[in-house]
Amino acid sequence: xxxxxxxxxxxxxxxxxxxxxxxxxxxxxxxxxxxxxxxxxxxxxxxxxxxxxxxxxxxxxxxxxxxxxxxxxxxxxxxxxxxxxxxxxxxxxxxxxxxxxxxxxxxxxxxxxxxxxxxxxxxxxxxxxxxxxxxxxxxxxxxxxxxxxxxxxxxxxxxxxxxxxxxxxxxxxxxxxxxxxxxxxxxxxxxxxxxxxxxxxxxxxxxxxxxxxxxxxxxxxxxxxxxxxxxxxxxxxxxxxxxxxxxxxxxxxxxxxxxxxxx
Amino acid sequence: xxxxxxxxxxxxxxxxxxxxxxxxxxxxxxxxxxxxxxxxxxxxxxxxxxxxxxxxxxxxxxxxxxxxxxxxxxxxxxxxxxxxxxxxxxxxxxxxxxxxxxxxxxxxxxxxxxxxxxxxxxxxxxxxxxxxxxxxxxxxxxxxxxxxxxxxxxxxxxxxxxxxxxxxxxxxxxxxxxxxxxxxxxxxxxxxxxxxxxxxxxxxxxxxxxxxxxxxxxxxxxxxxxxxxxxxxxxxxxxxxxxxxxxxxxxxxxxxxxxxxxxxxxxxxxxxxxxxxxxxxxxxxxxxxxxxxxxxxxxxxxxxxxxxxxxxxxxxxxxxxxxxxxxxxxxxxxxxxxxxxxxxxxxxxxxxxxxxxxxxxxxxxxxxxxxxxxxxxxxxxxxxxxxxxxxxxxxxxxxxxxxxxxxxxxxxxxxxxxxxxxxxxxxxxxxxxxxxxxxxxxxxxxxxxxxxxxxxxxxxxxxxxxxxxxxxxxxxxxxxxxxxxxxxxxxxx
Numbered sequence: 001x002x003x004x005x006x007x008x009x010x011x012x013x014x015x016x017x018x019x020x021x022x023x024x025x026x027x028x029x030x031x032x033x034x035x036x037x038x039x040x041x042x043x044x045x046x047x048x049x050x051x052x053x054x055x056x057x058x059x060x061x062x063x064x065x066x067x068x069x070x071x072x073x074x075x076x077x078x079x080x081x082x083x084x085x086x087x088x089x090x091x092x093x094x095x096x097x098x099x100x101x102x103x104x105x106x107x108x109x110x111x112x113x114x115x116x117x118x119x120x121x122x123x124x125x126x127x128x129x130x131x132x133x134x135x136x137x138x139x140x141x142x143x144x145x146x147x148x149x150x151x152x153x154x155x156x157x158x159x160x161x162x163x164x165x166x167x168x169x170x171x172x173x174x175x176x177x178x179x180x181x182x183x184x185x186x187x188x189x190x191x192x193x194x195x196x197x198x199x200x201x202x203x204x205x206x207x208x209x210x211x212x213x214x215x216x217x218x219x220x221x222x223x224x225x226x227x228x229x230x231x232x233x234x235x236x237x238x239x240x241x242x243x244x245x246x247x248x249x250x251x252x253x254x255x256x257x258x259x260x261x262x263x
Numbered sequence: 264x265x266x267x268x269x270x271x272x273x274x275x276x277x278x279x280x281x282x283x284x285x286x287x288x289x290x291x292x293x294x295x296x297x298x299x300x301x302x303x304x305x306x307x308x309x310x311x312x313x314x315x316x317x318x319x320x321x322x323x324x325x326x327x328x329x330x331x332x333x334x335x336x337x338x339x340x341x342x343x344x345x346x347x348x349x350x351x352x353x354x355x356x357x358x359x360x361x362x363x364x365x366x367x368x369x370x371x372x373x374x375x376x377x378x379x380x381x382x383x384x385x386x387x388x389x390x391x392x393x394x395x396x397x398x399x400x401x402x403x404x405x406x407x408x409x410x411x412x413x414x415x416x417x418x419x420x421x422x423x424x425x426x427x428x429x430x431x432x433x434x435x436x437x438x439x440x441x442x443x444x445x446x447x448x449x450x451x452x453x454x455x456x457x458x459x460x461x462x463x464x465x466x467x468x469x470x471x472x473x474x475x476x477x478x479x480x481x482x483x484x485x486x487x488x489x490x491x492x493x494x495x496x497x498x499x500x501x502x503x504x505x506x507x508x509x510x511x512x513x514x515x516x517x518x519x520x521x522x523x524x525x526x527x528x529x530x531x532x533x534x535x536x537x538x539x540x541x542x543x544x545x546x547x548x549x550x551x552x553x554x555x556x557x558x559x560x561x562x563x564x565x566x567x568x569x570x571x572x573x574x575x576x577x578x579x580x581x582x583x584x585x586x587x588x589x590x591x592x593x594x595x596x597x598x599x600x601x602x603x604x605x606x607x608x609x610x611x612x613x614x615x616x617x618x619x620x621x622x623x624x625x626x627x628x629x630x631x632x633x634x635x636x637x638x639x640x641x642x643x644x645x646x647x648x649x650x651x652x653x654x655x656x657x658x659x660x661x662x663x664x665x666x667x668x669x670x671x672x673x674x675x676x677x678x679x680x681x682x683x684x685x686x687x688x689x690x691x692x693x694x695x696x697x698x699x700x701x702x703x704x705x706x707x708x709x710x711x712x713x714x715x716x717x718x719x720x721x722x723x724x725x726x727x728x729x730x731x732x733x734x735x736x737x738x739x740x741x742x743x744x745x746x747x748x749x750x751x752x753x754x755x756x
Binding site: 006009029030031032033054055056075077078136137138139140141142143144145146147148149150152154155156157167182184185186187188189190192194215216218220221223240241243244 | 379383384385386406409411412435438440442443450455458459460461462464521524525527528531532535536540544545554580581750755
């Protein structure tokens, strides 16, 4: 009976893949908040309330520098947003978070109230990878949440395959690595070997606050505080974990596959 | 109950003073623990506490039938003590861990080697057990696996297709969570608890919050307990649905696999509806919950849950209706009930061996004191049974959620939690989707955390996977592995 059932079910439902990126992006959950914005100009002198509540030291207040918020460290817990009495740190409900350079995740300077979204790969890399990107995922201390939301992009709702992006089993078949986790000491050698096994030209993506900065484990001696010192990173996708929409936006942004209205 | 007498008895999620934990010589503690385990108790945790004159060993036992926990400790020891493992294999990883962390040698332990210690830039997990013989060959897999999955190393000893022995070596994911807790709680502690195992955020966060609430003597408002129970079942639904899809995929049964992949995401989105994060981060804090389920949101949740439960029930029906699926899972990867008892399996893996073990039922705390769901059990111990238990739990979690959502509890969702009392101990068990999550905390003279011991269900259950592979074809490893779906980072901490 199940054959008849499944066929009927398929007919009734039709295509379940979302219209994005041709259509508009689906809304984030209303309590998600999306990326953050920091208007440091609103910070009065001497106010340190946000710095005190940040669990991972993503907010710094150095004399003469003003407030700085590092979204590479941020867990997006929202404690600073709730605490700030001046409305300097706000949520934007914007899912777009991927950047090309580590410093583009730091907010606070005048004109840098928001992060600087990733630019596409250069022309040569784009011609090589733009329509076919194979990634070898390496979990190097990831808690399985980033991994789960990487996996979810392969399901029928998101259908990553339609962009020519695929996760592969062998680094020899890959065009790049996708790293999650703070790169624990136990995974350092394995990550190095995986990276070396990927043929050039290759790219590296750090996904989740752990892989960018160590995340909630920042400062522990049992890991390297992210993938950066071990392999050169081409794309940073922050979040704990990043929403699948944020991850997809990052991939498509890098490959220059986003239509103008979703850029 | 007489056999329990030497242990101090307490209920789940409660606090006792450290002084009231009975002290025995280490030999006597091992003997008493052994007697208790012999008479049907389970070892929830066994760990060391550094002390001036050595290491204090602490035993935390569960007596499921009596809904009670027992704790006892040893005098400070150094050097060695008689191992529990030869008589009670469920202690084997705990004793290896104590040896690794405190240097106490369990004399008589048959396979003493590190659990998660690293040497330079890789775990120190060699040497591996080897079977010799002309026909025997060895297969090494990992740490980086073929899929998008956490790292671990599997070493198979095979004769032809058949696996004679599988050794599972972990430690790749060690992030130093327990070490960092000393002197805490610290500002990042709650966030680390939420990421012990990312797919078990609610269960670990609830266990940690319960421990701090017990230590401080706070009673969480009922509405917050109700919210936590709802989030826990949503977490179970998402993960069990994902597992059913993964099992279907590995036997190439695509209708269920494709449907479950999507429905899993739908369930995660229900958690996100509650708190903004698909894994439930930011929902639970000591003292209650950070987000409420106001009426409009509640109605949306019920409406969506109805749709998703309908979808998942249909996907399950295809799965169980297909003889090609059933035959692939029957009598494959069998763990016998006696083995399950010996190695101390927990959660769905134990219930699939016919063991009636469920913390929500055996040691109810929080909202589960007022409302429970029937324990889902299947007797055959094979992959079929593990899939069957998950499938039953999906149905029962769904029913439980509808019951709870129809009768919301009024009141606040937060209460202030006083600072932890000094020289105290608290134990909290929570039935996560993989099984029993156990957190034990001990405070020092100032009320700071002196020792914090986390036991993820995977710590008990990895041995179950190794046993399930014995006599099984190596090509069946993927379905055996999926049927357990254990956590690497929850084990490695």
